[in-house]
Amino acid sequence: MNVLLNCPAPAKLNLFLHVTGRRADGYHLLQTVFQLVDHGDTLHFTLRDDTALRRVTDMAGVPEESDLVIRAARLLQAEVQRRTGALPRGVDIAIDKVLPMGGGLGGGSSDAATTLMALNALWQAGLSQQELMALGLPLGADIPFFIFGQTAFAEGVGEDLQAVAAPECWYIVIEPGVQVPTPAIFSSERLTRDTPVIKITDFSSHLENQNDSKGYGRNDLQQVAMELFPPVAEAVEWLSADGDARMTGSGACVFRAVATEAEADAVLAKAPTKWKVWKARALKQHPIIDML
Template identity: 50%
Template structure:
């Protein structure tokens, strides 16, 4: 039984501005996505019986609720595919961390099974399907750093600098729904009209609310800010700061790991998932 093994990279939101709340309850936003050379890993094998079986369990996530399973089933339906899959997940990225773990896993599932099942669905089809699973899934399907608008699905490819990052992982899961429904969340940022995004626009409008609600996140931001500009990614718990070299990032992480959990990873404008898929062509 041949297995296809692919990475599911993390992402950072280098900035996140919230422009307003839509009638459907979602928020209009502008954000800048960049990938990391760090992530989960998924392996896939074809089943002839049409069953989708995820062999790795996550705490408090029922099998049928997992985005990996949902993505596989939606792709089966889109491609009228009689085949199934066994799927194994090596989980590295924290849940509720704001670095895209579940969304990235879903995108890797769509792209991996599209290849394995030989469905020949286009990237546009997969991105549209991904949006039905979550607002962050399309950028992982596209695989290039992007300036995002709408709810995060209107993507313009960009090429920001690719520094080394220290990412701290406070041991707390932040609820996206809780943050976006918070009465004190900033919802009236003015839209940025210039491309690329001007320097000095790196704030995250969710950060103040997350800091207020989660002291662990505030503590991590305060510690990392002693060495570089520390920012929150997405609505999650992870905080990050950029460094010009791996040596400098490693040095800072070593100073912080007495009290903090974290990792060092390089920023990447082309996701390691897409680089892996290119090698299969």
């Protein structure tokens, strides 16, 4: 096998995101539920006759050397060399980019995770899921989740994962047209860092309460992002008119769950044209798993 084409790199949503503390090294302690959705980037991998790793798609503002995709490929290539004594063949990587930067959808991390999973297969490297997750963690705290590949309750800095059930529903997502730099949110003096720790059963029990239409918990980063970036606040306000809307990650994207695709279409029909607004279905499993 010399090529792997049309490899999905789906977006994620944080169904809630609580900041429960801060470690001595400055990293924040989080609790969240990660949800994959069927909307995202697509990557294509073609083996080369040398050992070079190349991104063959230009991406504005993202130099090849700093792209998480190339950095992930290099990490895995070095690990394969360490195990076998030889560098595996190089790869040309093309990216059909859909997910925005600074949107809280995990686009860069998802691309890196797909790269690790695809090249593990293409190079026949034989790393386990846990080994790939550990390899990707230094590049980004969200990468292990995408390799984990299913709806997950996450703790720590986001790397401690347990599978959890979540609603089978559709989501409306608004891209407000701004990039939110994560450091600006986490360094804010307005950010609260003392939300009480919950148990995974607290989230699961909430879902069983059919009379409660609101999502579980909240996003502790949302208020700070809304204050710093008014378009985020405007999107939250508009999407909250008919339901419980909230921001994902550290922003800027805003989402709301609905039960059916028809309900999602009805909201899309009313959305202001100044925003990019789309619908996506909740996924139980990363779609690349069936490919590999």
